[in-house]
Amino acid sequence: MVDEFLCDFGVVSERPRHTLSAQLLAMDAPKLEALRDTLTFLVDEVGLPRGKSGVERLLWRLPNLAGNVMRCEAVRARVQYLERSAGMSRPAIAQSLARTPSILNYKEATLESKVHALQGAGLSLAEIGQLVRTRPQLLTFSDARNLQPKLQWLRSCGFSPDQIRRILSRSAMLAANAERIEAMWAFLLTTGLSEEQARTVLTRHPSVFDSSVANNIEPKVRWLLDIGVAQHELPDVLYGCSPLLTLSLSNNLVPKLDVIIRELEPPMERLGSWLRFHNQLITCSLHARLLSRLRFLEHNGSRWSLVQRWSICKPTDAKFAQMADSSLDAFLAFRKRYLADHDLHEPSPDLFVPHLPRHFRLDTQHEHAPAATKPARAETGPAVGSHAHGGVKDAAHGGVEDAARDVADGAHDSSKG
Secondary structure (H helix, E strand, C coil): CHHHHHHHCCCCCHHHHHHHHHHHHCCCHHHHHHHHHHHHHHHHHHCCCCCCCCHHHHHHHCHHHHCCCCCHHHHHHHHHHHHHHCCCCHHHHHHHHHHCHHHHHCCHHHHHHHHHHHHHCCCCHHHHHHHHHHCHHHHHCCHHHHHHHHHHHHHHCCCCHHHHHHHHHHCCHHHCCHHHHHHHHHHHHHCCCCHHHHHHHHHHCHHHHHCCHHHHHHHHHHHHHHCCCCHHHHHHHHHHCHHHHHCCHHHHHHHHHHHHHHHHCCCHHHHHHHHHHCHHHHHCCHHHHHHHHHHHHHHHCCCCCHHHHHCCCCCCHHHHHHHCCCCHHHHHHHHHHHHHHCCCCCCCHHHCHHHCCHHHCCCHHHHHCCCCCCCCCCCCCCCCCCCCCCHHHHHHHHHHHHHHHHHHHHHHHHHHC
16 A cells, blocks of 8 residues: 555655655554645645655655645645745746755745745745745745845845845855855955945855855955956956856966966056956856867967957857857867867866966965954944854754744644644
8 A cells, every 4th residue: 555655656766665665654544645635736736746856855855744744734725825925836836845845844924924024125926936936945044033134134235126036046145154244245345346346246146145255255356466456456357357256266267367378468567457358268167168269279270369369268159160260060079079188177276387477376375274353344234133153054943943833833733633
């Protein structure tokens, strides 16, 4: 009977099947039938797929469902809430449940408080529905301990609802430590970026929120100053070349700059303004974009002027091949061979650093050196929240705390039935 039950819902993987079989064997017939009703509703009416990507994942990640803590009526009520009050279609709900089954742990009142927090940040129900579909884990963060304080902080720093939506859809900013978020905002302003520019940079690259100022961002700023970017050029370089904030300094930026200096001979006396204008050179892929194109020009006998080579990364592959008097197929075949020859790996930075002028070389002690002083809190931005420990601890403690309370309530409710 248990084997037939699991087969009906596509649970075939050995480990989940073994564990779930033991749980199901411990259930009496009425409870097993109630679980069948719940899963049938999720599959037939909501659209949750059978098998690994749906029911199997749900039962494996949500053992209390198999334990019959939540009746079919409770699951139906939560689905209806997401559909009615969060603006989500049933296919979107099925997709969210497949990715984050723990949403079903939360009672409608708890889900409502989280949706209201997102509405308070200026998001419409349609935007919230799409956001939850792509990042359903948003509904697992604690409302009082994490969601509301960070959303309020973003609003107080001037982030628009559209910027907040883009940040939440593309990063785990809500899981980042609150003190780290504040320190990052404060540090970006000390570089000379205006608040508007800092907001734009963080919206473009929200993963920067969870970067360490001392071990990641500050060394890159020092490196830019060391290679000749003037202090007054720094804000424009950070704004115009903002992807560099997400790249590894020792494994990406340093070797790439060496190639740029050696192969493209930029004007070192005005490197900052030159990099800002040719920002794609410092942010592109070293091998797949820059070196493969330079080597193809040599292979093809194409003679480009220095100024033309400065723009080598701008055109599409098809346009580049045309400009090199070749075909797209020929270039792609050459690049495939080139990357295969390099085993698809970036070369060691040590192969490049000796080519750099002495005063342009990276002081590798900077990259991992602890900050001498804690960055000052930005005067323009308030604290993220009273719970400064923030971060994953907030999500893990506060969110699970909410869920545990709701599951306990659900167990109490089901015991009455």
